[in-house]
């Protein structure tokens with residue numbers, strides 16, 4: 001396996017790669033061209049992931065063995081700065097997946113969309129094909145992370161000769177699903193857990209306006225639009241306090 005060549009910062013035991021959107025795409029571009037294909041797992045880490053991993057050691061292990069952990073949360077950029085190792089920028093997973101679909105079209109790689117609500121992955125595939133001419137959608141399947149469906153889903157992905165796999169089961173299930181199946185996925189060379197990204201692609205949910213994103217307040221917009229998330233988002237102030245303490249004790 002080609003190691004990812006980026007340095008990493010460790011925040012509360014979770015490794016985060018020192019990458020920008022462009023260097024992430026450059027790295028993936030190398031991986032998809034590798035012969036023979038070997039699976040590389042990408043995790044889109046945000047502070048909620050880090051806090052979840054403190055309670056769930058299996059999830060922590062998945063993040064620690066992933067080939068690339070991108071900083072999909074402005075809180076991670078701040079926490080890295082407190083350690084004196086500032087990450088270049090937030091790399092939003094929901095943007096990365098669009099660029100990666102374009103990369104698949106350009107390189108002739110076959111993209112499989114797994115997860116999200118019934119019909120969403122199929123619709124996202126159609127939208128991507130309209131946006132990125134020549135893109136080959138290997139398949140789309142709503143499915144679920146239920147172990148009873150595991151083998152059937154793996155068979156679908158493998159028989160479709162998939163190169164790049166998006167898994168939209170929400171964290172941590174999507175990331176655990178990839179880690180659990182990484183040796184069974186045939187020609188898949190890149191697999192990434194993508195949360196609610198297909199809901200953005202299909203317009204089921206909308207991202208914050210650009211000016212809100214520029215103010216690094218997308219998390220607040222999401223909380224206001226989806227207030228049922230408040231309990232999960234309590235992770236944010238806890239993360240901030242713990243990351244600050246960690247940076248102070250490292251000095």
Ligand code: UDP
Pocket residue numbers: 115116117142143144145168169170171194195196197198199
């Ligand atoms: N989802 C799914 N199966 C499940 C649980 C979730 O397909 O068993 C999908 C859900 O429809 C959504 C995506 O996972 O499209 C992301 O869910 P969530 O909003 O929890 O994740 P986040 O965007 O916060 O990572």
